[in-house]
Amino acid sequence: MNPHRSASPALALARTRLAFGVLAFFASLALLSIKLVDLGTLAEDRPPAAEMASSEHPVKRGDIVDRNGRLLATSVVSRALVAWPPHIDDVEAAAVRLSGAMPWLSFEEARQRLSLKRKFVFVARRLTPQDQKAVLNLGLPGIGLDPEELRIYPHGQLTAHVVGRTRPGDDGPIGNAGAEQRFNAILSDPTQSVQLSIDIRVQHVLREELARAVEHFSAIGGAGLVLDIRTGEVLAMVSLPDFDPNRQSKMDESQANRASLLVAEMGSTFKLLTLATALDRGVSRLTSQYDASAPIRAYGHTIGDYRGQNRVISAAEVVVHSSNIGAARMAEQIGAETFKEVLDGLGLLSRPALELPEVGHPIVPRTWRPLTTMTVGFGHGLSVSPLQTASAIGTLANDGVAVPVTLLRRIAPPPARRVFSSDTSGKIRWTMRQVVLRGSGSRADSAAYPVGGKTGTAEKVVNGRYDPKKRLSSFVGVFPINAPRYAIFVMLDEPKARKETHGFATAAWNAVPVAGAVIPRIGSILGVPAAGPDSDAWMQRIVPDHLLSRLFKDEEA
């Protein structure tokens, strides 16, 4: 047997195996090379870095600013304490360490959150930088920090009812009150912001003076408004008691917005509307006489005066001396249909279109009886909001032109609609000024700005009956009345009498002084120059001095 021949198959086998081995090696090397080139040049096995960075930004809500650009609501980035329970080895130990690092977080609460059978849970929100550092230092597996949007309100309670508040949502905060709720869709775009008509300086003055009065007169609440009657912009809106929107606490009914949501019988401030309607429709003149010598007995009810003149009085005196009897007779003369038409034109019979969710519907009697016309004449039987009242009186003073109220800063000229003639507006402004000069509004007058207005004190309805101990006292004024620009409304809810008010708890003693304190302070802020010594000269054009004796009995004396 040839040994070469016998060795040849083994050698051939070895060569074949070697060839396969070399081939496999080079094939693997080729595959690795291809993969290397692929990874280095072509592969995109991670998201584009720029997109990844931009998607991390957690702030998804725009700002709310006042008319001068001052920040009222904004968002900053905070961190939440989050957990991935399946990745936590020892829940008890993790809870002990977390509660140890952050004493405000109880062990029980931490353990309960970490024990949830979910992939991901929020343990706590709004961590301070110190807490964030403590969590990172613990280095617990399955525990981490997650950026979240924190909504903050730099002015806190000052703008609470206007700006509103938010609640946490899956995709950032969601507005659930005030402008935050009304403009939620716009604010959900972080590139958008909402500019309100509010002036934070005017808001501060109004809230400060109103809060002082609420405390001084032990009232259960109060409301205040300042409107620009030419543009319809709300410059200030205050309701007390208020709340801090920075704290997520539950609101109670007493914290509702009294300026726009509350509807109530406004009382004697309505007498201005009655007089305006009577003058405008030719039913009455300022000199027209009304018998207020005795209470009216009509339709089973008695209408009397609070401090009656007990004589025949002029139409001007009906307002200046606030005669319910005279106003009822005047309303009766006007007639139900005409009166309702004018009230509707002033927006008092429908919900105002203010940009807030908290706007009340007026309570209009289902059946408008003849007695209703008489009682509405002096502000009873029809419940409206302070916002509606201020807007209606603003229309009277604004040359009789109604401008829709708005909470947004108005750039374009507002839509305007004439409700009363210019002549009627002048006579009403004259009457409002007389209320301040010789009536119940004297404490609202200012040395710098002539004010016109009207007080109203209405008893609240409790269990279907008027309660003489529970009153809403209010004052609505316009300044400067010689060139009307701003309307102010002040209301105190259940103010109490004090020694210096001689036992009275009426608007003349508590609401009017608030307006008297606010007007000089905000006048200079709003850039209104002081009126000169002849600021009341315009009144001569409405009623010359020599005719005053025909309007006012006391002028004869």
Added chain:
Amino acid sequence: MSARTTFFWCIGAAAMAAGLFAVGDHVRDRKDRLAELNRQVLAERERIQVLRSELAFLTQPQTLEFQNARALGLVPIEADQLHRSSFLPARPASAPEPPRTGARAGRDDDPTSGLPTEPSSRLSLAPQTGGRQ
């Protein structure tokens, strides 16, 4: 295909692969840099937002009032300090032309009009600042 051609093809392919790798690597570096810049922009925005919020907190009207009472003692502007421009009387037709030199002319409402005149060395600078002698 000769061995030499194959060799040059291999060299060419390797060079292209290396070039492609270098370009890809550069692009990735740029993207990382862009992401870093985006992160910095976001961090800056966050800081600016926090500063704006802090400024709003610090300029609350009641805070300003308190700080003013504590340190400055300023008082609110009075209504009689405000006037409209229409309040100003019109200039009489016979009024002299205002001086056109660089030196300031004293005016009735100029609070410095009663003060000593400025040093001549400063007045002499007037022509250089565009004034006429």
